[in-house]
Amino acid sequence: MANPSILILAGDGIGPEVMAEVKKIIGWFGTKRGIAFDVTEDLVGGCAYDAHGTPLTDATMAKAQEVDAVLLGAVGGPKYDVLDFSVKPERGLLRLRKEMDLFSNLRPAQCFDALADFSSLKKDVVAGLxxxxxxxxxxxxxxxxxxxxxxxxxxxxxxxxxxxxxxxxxxxxxxxxxxxxxxxxxxxxxxxxxxxxxxxxxxxxxxxxxxxxxxxxxxxxxxxxxxxxxxxxxxxxxxxxxxxxxxxxxxxxxxxxxTGSLGMLPSASLGQPMANGRPKALYEPVHGSAPDIAGQGKANPIACVLSFAMALRYSFDLGDEAARVEKAVEKVLADGVRTADLMGPEGGKPVTTSQMGDAIIAALDASL
Ligand SMILES: NC(=O)c1ccc[n+]([C@@H]2O[C@H](COP(=O)([O-])OP(=O)(O)OC[C@H]3O[C@@H](n4cnc5c(N)ncnc54)[C@H](O)[C@@H]3O)[C@@H](O)[C@H]2O)c1
Ligand SMILES: CC(C)[C@H](C(=O)O)[C@@H](O)C(=O)O
Ligand SMILES: [Mg+2]
Known part of the structure; x- marks a missing residue:
């Protein structure tokens, strides 16, 4: 039987940076859990406009309709603000949502215990949220x-x-x-x-x-x-x-x-069931392309990683493996690993995007 298929559309700004950490986790599942995915990559947003003059080509749209799940990073950026609205990067994402008929967008907000002190609200208001x-x-x-x-x-x-x-x-x-x-x-x-x-x-x-x-x-x-x-x-x-x-x-x-940061919130956009009984689906962090920190290794990849966990649960029927990823995130946070967005000015030295991804991989290893 063919492996489950994933189309990765990393997009613009920090999109490719946070998606790189998800790709590590996809690789980890192949080597450590024997769960392999057929992954293809393509362009969406500003990078697609740069390459093709449109934020989403018909060919990419067709691929998105065929795969078991689409993983999207983020689209947009100031470079594209001057564009006509019809070709803005955000239109590529809206087209995906509309043509895949992804009418139900689940955005879970969960406050991990280790971040309850860091949220902008009082601890008792958010702890266990x-x-x-x-x-x-x-x-x-x-x-x-x-x-x-x-x-x-x-x-x-x-x-x-x-x-x-x-x-x-x-x-x-x-x-x-x-x-x-x-x-x-x-x-x-x-x-x-x-x-x-x-x-x-x-x-x-x-x-x-x-x-x-x-x-x-x-x-x-x-x-x-x-x-x-x-x-x-x-x-x-x-x-x-x-x-x-x-x-x-x-x-x-x-x-x-x-929950502490926009860099923590994942999402699943779900549509009608496909032939395999699973919903047509696209998974993406709630945040955008964060032009203010793009290219600096500062982005928090957790929202994107947790979006992949949602894909494991909703598109691949791998609820236990989704929980394994979520627990790995919980562990690294409990161990005090923090990207800059999860720290105040006095917080010490933050880890980079890639170091956060590596810490999650180490926690996944420890879960075996
Ligand atoms: N799904 C998407 O692709 C999506 C979602 C929202 C905004 N956008 C687009 O992104 C561009 C920038 O929009 P914006 O600045 O209003 O919103 P944004 O979500 O990109 O950033 C808002 C703030 O949150 C911070 N932030 C966001 N994600 C982070 C992360 N993972 N780690 C650490 N900090 C993070 C940013 O640095 C910024 O200060 C715009 O073009 C907008 O249309 C795209
Ligand atoms: C980029 C934009 C189209 C998008 C939206 O407004 O839906 C974003 O803000 C989001 O939350 O997914
Ligand atoms: Mg939004």
Whole structure:
């Protein structure tokens, strides 16, 4: 039987730097666990634009549709800010999400014990934190029409449209309820039903799906602004949060800081089941290309490594191996290994991206 297939799209900025550490771990699984993957690599984002004049070629898109999982680093950077919106690096990522129909984006925010002191919140607020934001990823204001910059009278107007259909809301709600059943049976849905019709529909549909199909799950609703406040005030009141594309983007960066750093938050973007029964999937850290630290060996690879752990769990049915990677990360943090983002100014000498990857490999070795 063929090995499971992975397409690596490392992208721009720190993307290739953090992905290099994941490649080491993929290699480790081949040599130490006898679990081999067929890995191919390609371009996305600014590097694809530089090579091909587009942030994602049709050929790369086709490959992404065929593999068992896509691993993505990050896209974008100031060099590309001047580009027309149609070819910006971020459009390559949005095309992947849309055409692979990856409607359910799981963004777990887990505070490792060793980092509870480091979080920007008080220790008792974050210690033991383990929540998941389920972000709708293929619709909403990111994709609604009309969009664009138009001229009205003698001035320009920028337009984006928040649009959700009932079925788009229902399917992401189902994925949140299913996840909740595997966790603590609790979902909080966040929107702005007080000021947006799309928010009113969101609340109604989430409630209907709940009442008809998941009455056993505890469901609450919150306005997203109040939700942001509650996420900082007492995040442990939540378990699964389901929300739309834009609110999910904002809330997940915020949740990252509860765990200590944006460099800690992984994600899995999941779609419909493929022929093998596993969901179509793309895995990527929540952070971006971090132009301010790119090329300096400072990036924290843990978000990317934990995204690969999510791939092991959701795409390859290797939950025990995923837990092995997560425990290895836990161990290196407990041992005090820190990249610069996990240290204050007085913190001592941080390790480099590559040293953090090596420490994780050593912890994996120790787990055998
Ligand atoms: N999924 C993606 O590819 C993705 C996600 C977010 C932003 N972006 C793009 O990235 C570019 C830069 O955006 P930004 O600066 O607003 O967000 P960013 O996430 O790249 O960086 C925000 C801050 O967090 C730090 N940071 C991020 N990841 C880190 C890591 N792994 N280790 C240590 N520090 C880390 C950065 O140094 C920076 O100070 C933009 O072009 C943006 O569109 C891409
Ligand atoms: C790069 C950008 C398209 C992306 C988003 O806004 O979805 C990023 O911020 C993210 O969180 O994945
Ligand atoms: Mg974001």
């Amino acid at each position: 383990d929540i998941v934001i389920v972000r709708e990823l293929t619709s909403g204001v990111y994709f609604g029409e009309p969009r664009g910059i138009f001229t009205e009278g003698n001035e320009r107007v920028g337009i984006n449209t928040q649009r959700y259909t009932e079925s788009e809301i229902a399917r992401v709600a189902r994925s949140a309820f299913e996840l909740a059943r595997r966790r603590n049976n609790k979902v909080c849905s966040m929107e702005k039903a007080n000021v947006m019709e799309s928010g009113i529909l969101w609340r109604q549909v989430v409630q209907e799906v709940h009442d008809k199909e998941y009455p056993d799950v505890e469901l609450s609703h919150m306005y997203a602004d109040a939700g942001a406040m509650q996420l900082c005030r007492w995040p442990k009141q939540f378990d699964v949060i389901v929300t739309d594309n834009l609110f999910g983007d904002l809330l997940s960066d915020m949740a990252a800081m509860l």
